[in-house]
Amino acid sequence: MSKLARDHRNADLAKIHVAKKQLNMSDADYRAMLWTQGRVHSSKELDFAGRRSVLDFLQRMGFRPAPSKTTKRPSRPTPSADALPLVRRIRAQLISLDRKPDEYADGIAKQMFGDAAPQFFEWCTLGDLHKISQALGVEQNRKGAVAR
Structure with missing residues (x-):
C-alpha cells in the first residue's frame, strides 16, 4: 500500500471513529452498523468501498465532520500593491x-x-x-x- 493510500485510509478510519463518538453509538450498535454496511467486524478490515459506504451511512445518520482547526501550511500573505x-x-x-x-x-x-x-x-x-x-x-x- 502506498503512503498516500495509507494516509487516506487512516483519515477515513479516524472519521469513522469520530462519527461513532459524535453520534454516541454504543459498541454493539457500532459493530452492527459495520456488519450491515461493510460485512466486517472491525473498521480496519474495511476496503475503500466499505469505508465510503460506512461514511455515507454515518452522514445520513447526522454525522457532520468538523473542519480542521489547523492547516499544515500557513497561507501566504497578500503583498502590497506596489510590491x-x-x-x-x-x-x-x-x-x-x-x-x-x-x-x-x-x-x-x-x-x-x-x-x-x-x-x-x-x-x-x-x-x-x-x-x-x-x-x-x-x-x-x-x-x-x-x-x-
Whole structure:
C-alpha cells in the first residue's frame, strides 16, 4: 500500500471513529452498523468501498465532520500593491526553475538578509525584492531556465 493510500485510509478510519463518538453509538450498535454496511467486524478490515459506504451511512445518520482547526501550511500573505509586480515576477522565476515553491524564495531572503529577513518574502521591502529577483535571475542563467 502506498503512503498516500495509507494516509487516506487512516483519515477515513479516524472519521469513522469520530462519527461513532459524535453520534454516541454504543459498541454493539457500532459493530452492527459495520456488519450491515461493510460485512466486517472491525473498521480496519474495511476496503475503500466499505469505508465510503460506512461514511455515507454515518452522514445520513447526522454525522457532520468538523473542519480542521489547523492547516499544515500557513497561507501566504497578500503583498502590497506596489510590491505585487515584483512578487509576480519572483513567482514566475520560481516556476521557470522547475516549479520551486514560494518557500524557496523565503529561504533566499533568509540567506541574504539573515535574522532581519521577514518570515515570508512577500513582506520584504521593494529593494530586497529586487535583490531576490536578481538572485533568482542568476540561478535561471546558471540552470539555463527560460527567463522572459
